[in-house]
Amino acid sequence: MSKISPVWHPFTQPALDPQPVNIRRAEGVYLETADGRRVIDAISSWWVTLHGHAHPAxxxxxxxxxxxxxxxxxxxxxxxxxxxxxxxxxxxxxxxxxxxxxxxxxxxxxxxxxxxxxxxxxxxxxxxxxxxxxxxxxxxxxxxxxxxxxxxxxxxxxxxxxxxxxxxxxxxxxxxxxxxxxxxxxxxxxxxxxxxxxxxxxxxxxxxxxxxxxxxxxxxxxxxxxxxxxxxxxxxxxxxxxxxxxxxxxxxxxxxxxxxxxxxxxxxxxxxxxxxxxxxxxxxxxxxxxxxxxxxxxxxxxxxxxxxxxxxxxxxxxxxxxxxxxxxxxEPVFERIAGIAATHAERLAAIREHSVVGDVRQIGTVAAIEIRADDAGYFSRLKPALYDFYLKRDVLLRPLGNVVYVLPPYCITAEELNRVHDVIAESLDFAQDVLGNRAESARA
Ligand SMILES: Cc1ncc(COP(=O)(O)O)c(C=O)c1O
The missing domain is CATH 3.40.640.10 (Type I PLP-dependent aspartate aminotransferase-like (Major domain))
Incomplete structure (x- = not known):
């Protein structure tokens, strides 16, 4: 019998996008994959999760x-x-x-x-x-x-x-x-x-x-x-x-x-x-x-x-x-929110000078980095490349084209949030390479 899934996934192009990751449980800020990885959900699963996954109350x-x-x-x-x-x-x-x-x-x-x-x-x-x-x-x-x-x-x-x-x-x-x-x-x-x-x-x-x-x-x-x-x-x-x-x-x-x-x-x-x-x-x-x-x-x-x-x-x-x-x-939800905002502000200030960064934006718990790209927009080639880069490092971030953003559940700790920002900081040189490669092949 065919094992091809009948599930039609939203905002997904099966001919281009990677196979969906199977999640078997979630807790707090973590999604646990069927093969046992713990992925930080840094976008609150499409901006919905507030206090953390599977909050017992x-x-x-x-x-x-x-x-x-x-x-x-x-x-x-x-x-x-x-x-x-x-x-x-x-x-x-x-x-x-x-x-x-x-x-x-x-x-x-x-x-x-x-x-x-x-x-x-x-x-x-x-x-x-x-x-x-x-x-x-x-x-x-x-x-x-x-x-x-x-x-x-x-x-x-x-x-x-x-x-x-x-x-x-x-x-x-x-x-x-x-x-x-x-x-x-x-x-x-x-x-x-x-x-x-x-x-x-x-x-x-x-x-x-x-x-x-x-x-x-x-x-x-x-x-x-x-x-x-x-x-x-x-x-x-x-x-x-x-x-x-x-x-x-x-x-x-x-x-x-x-x-x-x-x-x-x-x-x-x-x-x-x-x-x-x-x-x-x-x-x-x-x-x-x-x-x-x-x-x-x-x-x-x-x-x-x-x-x-x-x-x-x-x-x-x-x-x-x-x-x-x-x-x-x-629970001290607004204290957590203020803590997230403070970490974002500190980390964005540190990366804004990177040559590939065009703009950084923040409001409360939402931080965004707009990368300079010759194909700016949702279909920027940065999106699949960066998505894959982050997921390999067990962080779920889904760039909006050339805009990378963090929008975490409020239960995220400073350590976990800094880990997310570390991975983003690490990705900037990679983003430059992705953009540079196109420029080189275009010249060739
Ligand atoms: C501002 C805004 N309005 C409406 C919607 C649609 O919400 P839903 O996906 O729950 O239909 C979204 C979804 O992202 C949104 O960001």
């Missing part, structure tokens, strides 16, 4: 909940776990975000936010406001709506006809400044495009969507806080909703519980997922301000938000979420 909460109430539909019913999670979440949210709508993951949390924003304006009698504004270098997920607001890229090129049109404005990608400023004289002129657009067209625009302060998938691009606060100011001035997609940045990654806090910004809608369950189970949530939720209440059925998922508010996911939030109270 979350595992126990899941087991207990599964034995009591594994699932019930959320239309017409509720349960203690979803109520408790919602009240606990509210304590951490910007005060104006009072209502929480549950979905399945980050992409669906974004879909919900977009649909809520558009219907909100219809419900209050302004149906012309349907347009969505999104940023260059944005990523919001892979479902069709989320993919529409993402940057045009190789990933969504095949689906061009399915994507709805959006207004695209500048991102504050300072290293590749869209308006050609040097940082010292920057007055966030990259916001001018958004300002002009809203000035002209706010009557047709429902919402602006942004990954607050950190655009992840397109290269761990860190924005100045003034960029986000400026967006908030413009949205308020021109009566357009602001959607903060905190799917990546939520739950402490940037040093605060939510990135918006760093800029003193309260969005109108906010999306979370990934770390919501501590990284154990898929779950998304979209929060909105009172005035938005109120617009959906009335005796006319057309005001209803006709959206839902079979697993909305699943009790087991909620139990994981509650246990994760309790860990924020029972």
């Amino acid at each position: 979350i595992a126990a909460a899941i087991a207990e909940q599964a034995a009591r109430l594994e699932h019930v539909l959320l239309a017409g019913f509720t349960h203690d776990a979803v109520e408790e999670l919602s009240f606990r979440l509210r304590k951490f949210l910007p005060p104006r975000l009072t209502q929480i709508f549950y979905s399945d993951d980050g992409s669906t949390a974004v879909e919900v936010a977009l649909k809520m924003a558009v219907q909100y304006w219809q419900n209050i009698g302004r149906p012309a406001k349907t347009g969505i504004v999104a940023l260059e270098h944005a990523y919001h997920g892979d479902t069709v709506g989320a993919m529409s607001v993402a940057e045009d890229s190789e990933f969504n090129a095949a689906f061009r006809t399915m994507r709805f049109p959006v207004h695209r404005v500048h991102s504050a990608y300072c290293y590749r400044c869209p308006v050609g400023k040097i940082r010292a004289t920057c007055k966030i002129e990259c916001l001018e495009k958004l300002e002009r657009l809203l000035e002209e067209k706010s009557g047709e625009i429902a919402a602006v969507i942004v990954e607050p302060l950190l655009q992840g998938a397109e290269g761990m691009i860190v924005h100045p806080v003034e960029f986000l606060s400026g967006m908030r100011e413009l949205c308020t001035r021109y009566d357009v909703l602001l959607i903060a997609d905190e799917v990546l940045t939520g739950f402490g990654r940037t040093g605060k519980m939510f990135a918006c806090e760093l800029a003193g910004v309260e969005p109108d809608l906010m999306c979370v997922a990934k770390g919501l369950t501590g990284g154990f189970l898929p779950m998304g949530a979209t929060m909105c301000a009172d005035f938005i939720a109120e617009a959906f209440v009335g005796r006319d059925q057309r005001r209803t938000f006709w959206h839902g998922h079979s697993y909305s508010g699943n009790p087991i996911c909620c139990a994981a979420g509650i246990a994760s939030l309790k860990i924020f109270e029972s």
Whole structure:
């Protein structure tokens, strides 16, 4: 019988990528391979694991909940776990975000936010406001709506006809400044495009969507806080909703519980997922301000938000979420976060002078190194070469093309994190060789 696996792996090209590594268990920061290697998960398994793999408190909460109430539909019913999670979440949210709508993951949390924003304006009698504004270098997920607001890229090129049109404005990608400023004289002129657009067209625009302060998938691009606060100011001035997609940045990654806090910004809608369950189970949530939720209440059925998922508010996911939030109270999570940030800062300062390093970026627990490459972008030849280099040294790092980043679970020790940075430092000469080889063969 054929032993070829029927599993179709995401973001994977079987003709080019290495065979998947079989993981048999995980604990803390380590993934244990079937052949007994212990690999440091330095990217929290696609940015989900918060406190560490298989944290016993979350595992126990899941087991207990599964034995009591594994699932019930959320239309017409509720349960203690979803109520408790919602009240606990509210304590951490910007005060104006009072209502929480549950979905399945980050992409669906974004879909919900977009649909809520558009219907909100219809419900209050302004149906012309349907347009969505999104940023260059944005990523919001892979479902069709989320993919529409993402940057045009190789990933969504095949689906061009399915994507709805959006207004695209500048991102504050300072290293590749869209308006050609040097940082010292920057007055966030990259916001001018958004300002002009809203000035002209706010009557047709429902919402602006942004990954607050950190655009992840397109290269761990860190924005100045003034960029986000400026967006908030413009949205308020021109009566357009602001959607903060905190799917990546939520739950402490940037040093605060939510990135918006760093800029003193309260969005109108906010999306979370990934770390919501501590990284154990898929779950998304979209929060909105009172005035938005109120617009959906009335005796006319057309005001209803006709959206839902079979697993909305699943009790087991909620139990994981509650246990994760309790860990924020029972363990020194923000001290760990501060420790990670300090180690990153020290190590980035040491490598920034390496000739192959173009830019270093950091926000809280996320550190990124953009390597100078003649093929910069996701398909840079550095990606497979460096991925392999790191994995051979038992560190899981998955460069975004020519951008190497570290985004570890909060339980990582200083020693383990320094080991990750040592391996990255060691890889820089190797990266130079990889880039040099192409230059030589091109010359030959
Ligand atoms: C900012 C942001 N939004 C949305 C998503 C999509 O989340 P999911 O993969 O859970 O659908 C991601 C995933 O990386 C993300 O980084």
